[in-house]
């Protein structure tokens with residue numbers, strides 16, 4: 211196994227809990243607290259660590275944290291350098307909400323969406339050379355110059371031009387009067403996997419050789435960017451370029467997408483997930499619980515029902531597997547998670563009462579369920595688990 215070139219030793223992960231803010235959520239039955247102070251802390255640490263501007267990734271509803279409130283706070287209070295989104299529609303929504311900072315659409319656009327790119331002054335990648343003329347024409351019609359960041363596929367094999375397409379694309383861009391080559395980027399496939407460190411180094415090497423080719427052809431893009439969270443964590447300074455694109459670490463949830471060889475970063479979890487106990491009952495041994503009767507009480511069981519189900523993003527695969535904290539102690543999910551409600555076994559937790567808060571992600575009474583542990587019970591990563599939280603979960607912003 212090759213040793214990673216880790217960023218500074220960073221000390222232990224700060225697992226400080228979210229402020230409870232219970233008064234403000236007293237009227238809510240299920241909600242996610244979004245701790246904006248932790249978001250600020252994370253961004254500021256990332257900015258210092260990277261030593262270059264940071265693009266805050268807010269795609270997919272800011273990884274489930276809420277696109278507009280998160281972006282507005284990041285712009286107005288934290289003063290971020292850049293925003294990254296996946297689609298023109300996400301970029302348009304940011305502009306409509308008053309976001310003025312530069313926005314890069316990383317997933318490019320489909321024919322027709324170039325109008326939105328130009329109208330809202332978004333920078334974009336180009337998933338294929340085929341889109342160049344549509345973008346040039348749309349920008350020309352409006353008398354605008356649109357910024358493009360060319361993504362070069364140095365090893366991830368999904369979006370991005372292959373290095374062999376580069377010369378033709380540069381020639382095509384050279385004929386455009388309304389497109390400016392603002393950036394040159396690549397994306398890492400495996401920067402979190404220590405065994406793949408050599409592969410990531412090869413991606414970095416390929417990218418810098420592309421940069422040289424582009425410069426030799428007379429272009430001077432303002433931004434060269436490579437790193438995501440895992441790249442920033444394990445491959446600075448080689449992967450710093452002069453911009454980094456960070457999502458997971460910004461939200462303090464990339465623990466399972468980071469190299470285990472490097473010290474954990476001191477980022478703090480931004481999101482916690484809670485629901486109140488709406489119903490409580492005691493059932494005798496032999497009582498089946500929930501759809502499909504997949505759980506049968508083997509003892510006299512105290513069952514608490516909370517209003518959080520797969521309609522909220524608590525995946526059904528958590529049935530009989532996941533857990534929540536009640537009165538600071540772990541309560542297992544019993545029976546199937548249904549669309550709107552989930553049952554917890556609170557038999558071993560004294561004095562549980564209606565209205566008690568069950569914490570599915572976050573800290574309570576000195577105990578913590580990390581987003582990573584919550585996600586593990588769904589067989590996935592924390593990034594997917596927070597992104598999966600639906601609009602029905604009220605986001606409560608804590609400052």
Ligand SMILES: Cc1ncc(COP(=O)(O)O)c(C=O)c1O
Nearest residue numbers: 267316397438439455456457458
């Ligand atoms: C092109 C690109 N850059 C950066 C990121 C941010 O990655 P992370 O959330 O791991 O920091 C993503 C996220 O998927 C991405 O697709």
